[in-house]
Amino acid sequence: MRTVVTGLVLAAALTATPAFAETITHKAAKISIDVPENWHSSTDNGGDVITLADKNENVAVTFAIVDAGAVKTAAKAAKHMLEKKIDKLTLTEPKDVSFNGMSGVGVQGDGFLNGVNIDLAIIVLDTPSDDHDLIIIALGEDAKLAKHMDEVKYIFNHLRPKK
Secondary structure, three states, X not given: XXXXXXXXXXXXXXOOOOOEEEEEEEOOOOEEEEEEOOEEXXXXXXXXXXXXXXXXXXXXXXXXXXXXXXXXXXXXXXXXXXXXXXXXXXXXXXXXXXXXXXXXXXXXXXXXXXXXXXXXXXXXXXXXXXXXXXEEEEEEEHHHHHHOHHHHHHHHHOEEEOO
């Protein structure tokens, strides 16, 4: 199922364009995020953590700030945190990624969360913020993630810097 996540994270073109319900702003990271139709968003930690999820919460994409300059180290730190929660976690080597002029690194992964086989992606982007980079974790059960692939691609391809 690794090819599903690879396509999710690294694909430059969309195969379909889902409608979007709203655009939200991550103020600390200085980016905007389009929320696909039939998805919802929630915020935590004073707005520093934003989570998007499909209506049944089978797939989630979480955006959180990390200190500026963390692009190379945040994925490694996230791996250590996730290894405590995800059994048999395997991650690929980091690869350079870019979304609308924001560069960073991304890794794909596979593992088991509460006995369920999941795929995940971790991306760390250098944002327009002088103080913060952005870590993004996309997570879903293999089959359910595949059903929401176009929407997840849409989210990644519609992250935009805000000045």
